[in-house]
């Protein structure tokens with residue numbers, strides 16, 4: 001893992017260039033450019049309604065961009081069918097998990113592999129996923145809807161792994177989880193990156209954890225990138241310390257919430 005991004009090179013895995021996206025008249029993304037290097041973790045921070053989820057949806061093909069370009073592994077993917085983008089090696093763990101509640105844990109994982117025909121490799125990847133999340137192995141025959149919120153988050157991540165992605169988009173994986181589970185999830189995110197070399201674009205409300213785990217970070221506000229830097233440098237910036245890390249110098253005001261707390265549903 002590199003500790004910071006250098007100038008743009010054509011070995012970037014994901015390149016988002018001046019992308020705009022909207023829901024009817026509501027402009028959610030207003031000209032965003034970012035890039036992710038192979039085998040790196042990049043975090044995307046920003047307050048509620050900034051457009052983080054919309055940006056991930058635009059990258060994964062759920063939302064069609066109105067303007068701009070997106071390339072993955074050097075190929076243009078803007079506006080392609082989401083299944084095709086998954087097949088190219090880019091997987092999305094959506095906000096709020098979205099597991100199939102009436103399917104078993106095992107069936108949910110197999111849904112993650114629906115684009116694949118390499119049965120032997122899928123079987124191997126299932127075991128790797130169960131290795132990361134032993135609790136899912138124990139509950140493989142249980143309906144996913146009966147899992148706890150944390151276990152459902154694990155299932156959503158494991159399901160994304162089953163498409164054998166080169167890169168994973170993760171939308172608030174720690175949402176609604178206890179501090180202990182949040183630590184566990186971050187540990188696994190790091191392992192998936194470190195052991196398997198998968199790149200991760202991580203949207204997080206836990207800026208402390210995200211800035212520790214990631215190499216590079218972007219701050220999105222009102223549909224625009226307002227700040228980007230290595231996470232080491234972002235952690236030193238006064239605005240980030242005050243608004244995202246809840247650290248005001250002299251500590252007069254105590255912790256200030258930069259995001260309204262959401263529950264995972």
Ligand SMILES: Nc1ncnc2c1ncn2[C@@H]1O[C@H](COP(=O)(O)OP(=O)(O)OP(=O)(O)O)[C@@H](O)[C@H]1O
Pocket residue numbers: 023026027028046047048049050051052053054055095259
């Ligand atoms: N399905 C939708 N239809 C219309 N507007 C939407 C839709 N989804 C999001 N928006 C609007 O787009 C903007 C960006 O929303 P988005 O969900 O991408 O923000 P976010 O940064 O993910 O916020 P949060 O931190 O609360 O998850 C907001 O103004 C939001 O109200």
Ligand SMILES: [Mg+2]
Pocket residue numbers: 052053054095171
């Ligand atoms: Mg969101």
